[in-house]
Amino acid sequence: METKRAMGMPEAELTFEAAMQRLEEIVQRLEDGDVSLEEAIELFQEGMRLSRWCDKKLRDVEQRIDLLLEEEDGAFRLVPFSGEEDEA
Amino acid sequence: MAEPAVLSVSELTRTIKALLDGDERLADVWVRGEISNFTHHKSGHMYFTLKDAASRVKAVMFASQNRYLAFRPEDGMRVLARGAVSVFERDGQYQLYVREMLPDGVGSLFLAFEQLKERLRAEGLFDRKRPLPTFPRRIGVVTSPNGAAIRDILTTLRRRFPLAHVIIVPVLVQGEEAPASIAAGIERINRFREVDVLIVGRGGGSIEELWAFNEEIVARSIYASSIPVISAVGHETDVTIADFVADLRAPTPTAAAELAVPHVRELAERLVHMEERLRSALRRRLGEERVRLQRLAQSPVFRHPRRLVEPWMQHRDQLDRRLGEAFGRLVERRRNAHQALVRQLALATPRQRLAVARARWKALDRDLARAMALHLREAKQALGHLLGRLDALSPLKVMQRGYALVYNETGERVLTSVRDVAPGDTVFVRLADGRLDCQVWGIEEGVQHGNETRDGHARSGTDL
Structure with a gap:
């Protein structure tokens, strides 16, 4: 969240997929060349920011693994899955 | 003697049915057997007989139940059927109402697999x-x-x-x-x-x-x-x-x-690749813009900026010329009008009238001078004539003949009566050639001849 704010990303949660899609789109638009020079420079900067952000995500992340349990009243509960004993 | 109870067929059948339906063991049973007389009615219900070497039982599997069968029942197929036993009242026949049915044995598993696969494929799953x-x-x-x-x-x-x-x-x-x-x-x-x-x-x-x-x-x-x-x-x-x-x-x-x-590695590579594409796209773009800028900078407009204004200058000159012409024409027209007015004015000038008046004046002046001269001449002549006459009548002439004039002591008044003086008064007596200062010595009224002469003389003067 902080990263996103710092980068001036939209309010909505930026997913890795959305970031990659936006990056692809930016590259495509920049390559098509039918944008103004100012826009091209902005797109370039945004693209570089997105690329760095995605790269950071790939490096920093710790995988989250949960078990999905359903309570009697139908409510869902996620319980961290350790599975250590099974792997051992 | 009590009569034996007699049941109708229906009552009997209902009794048997109630008996069977009430038996929990028959409410949910598994039966192994071989299918025969299999009929899949167009209503969707399946009717068949389950048999083994020694016996047989009628069976029915309704459409609502057989819809989910993993296999298609066929005659001769050995199956496990699960259901309840009850009575079909119309025929008085007990039968197995099948809810579930499985092919019997592993061989049958394969069959069931194939059949289910075909069915689901046909359904488009x-x-x-x-x-x-x-x-x-x-x-x-x-x-x-x-x-x-x-x-x-x-x-x-x-x-x-x-x-x-x-x-x-x-x-x-x-x-x-x-x-x-x-x-x-x-x-x-x-x-x-x-x-x-x-x-x-x-x-x-x-x-x-x-x-x-x-x-x-x-x-x-x-x-x-x-x-x-x-x-x-x-x-x-x-x-x-x-x-x-x-x-x-x-x-x-x-x-x-x-x-x-x-794979993260593929993603990282993709990111690197995309960054490279971003860079080269921007580089290319900047290059294009640079070329465009150079092209623009070299355009004739920038190299010969005068050309940009020349048409306007030409246009301006043209307008200038036209303005001059128009102005000239305007001045010309005004000048013509002015001259016309001047001519008109000249025609109406007072000088002309003045000249006429002067000419007239000169003529009149001449006439006047002439008339005047004439008149003067005539007057001179008349004067000469009168002078002649006057001379003839002049007191001096009279005095030359011995008459004198007496004035009072101031010399201002001619004395005409002895009553005008008193003895002792000084009087002046004018003679033809001078004056006498005299003193009155005495007065005497009524001296005839002297008086008449003087009156006569005075009368003569008055007549003039």
Whole structure:
């Protein structure tokens, strides 16, 4: 969240997929060349920011693994899955 | 004597029916037998006989029940039928009302598999292949939390794409309750919703151990899933109904995890590649703009800026000329008008009138001078004449003849009467050639001749 704010990303949660899609789109638009020079420079900067952000995500992340349990009243509960004993 | 109780046929049948229906053992029985006289009525209900070497029983399986049969019953097929025994009142016939039916034996399993596969294929359950998300945020895994499959899947996901959040739905993957458990798990994760892709499967095992994935209930729950499903059952050689229905079949759980996510290394490479594309696109763009700028800078407009204004200068000159011409014409017209007026004015000038007046004046002046001269001459003549006459009448002439004039002592008044003086007064007596200062010595009135002369003289003067 902080990263996103710092980068001036939209309010909505930026997913890795959305970031990659936006990056692809930016590259495509920049390559098509039918944008103004100012826009091209902005797109370039945004693209570089997105690329760095995605790269950071790939490096920093710790995988989250949960078990999905359903309570009697139908409510869902996620319980961290350790599975250590099974792997051992 | 009491008469024996007599029942109608209907009553008898109803009694027997009540008896059978009330027996709990007959309410839910499994019967093994061979199908004969099989009829699939157009109403959808199935009518057949189950028999063995020694006996037979009529059986009916209604459409609502047989719809989910994993196989198509045929004569001679050995089956296990489950249902309740009751009486069909019209015929007074007891029969087995079948709710569930399975082919008998492993050979029959294969048959059931083939039949179910064909049926589901015909229904189109195998035709739906949805695309998988490129970068799943959440991956659901419907499998046993204790098997080899989950271990393989987790290892692979961690290695390839740690970004994804893995949500395991623990289910039974073998045994009698496995099909319902798997179906419920798929249904549950669909209700949970927040998952982009689903891996459903288990590790390798015998055909019986994998059989749950050949069950219709599992196939239908996969089909009903709104989340794309990757199936991963057993080993590469094991192909289940679930594999056909799934959006993507993975040969193993490890392969399923690989198919579910991209590899971080590939992604990192892709990022590098995209950055390179970004750079080169911008570089190219800047180059293009530079060329454009140079082209513009070299355009004639910049090299010969005068050309830009020349047409305007020309235009200005033209306008200038036209203005001059127009002005000249205007002045000319005014000048002409002025001259006309001057001419007109000249015609009406007072000088002319003055000249006329002067001429007239001169003429009159001349006439006047002439008339004057004439008049003067005439007057001179008249004067001369009168002077002559006057001279003739002049007192001086008279005085030359001896007359004198007497004035008072101031010399201002001619004395005409002796009463005007008193003795002693000084008087002046004018003679023709001078004056006498005299003093009156005495006065005497009535001296005739002197007086008459003087009166006569005065009268003469008056006559003049």
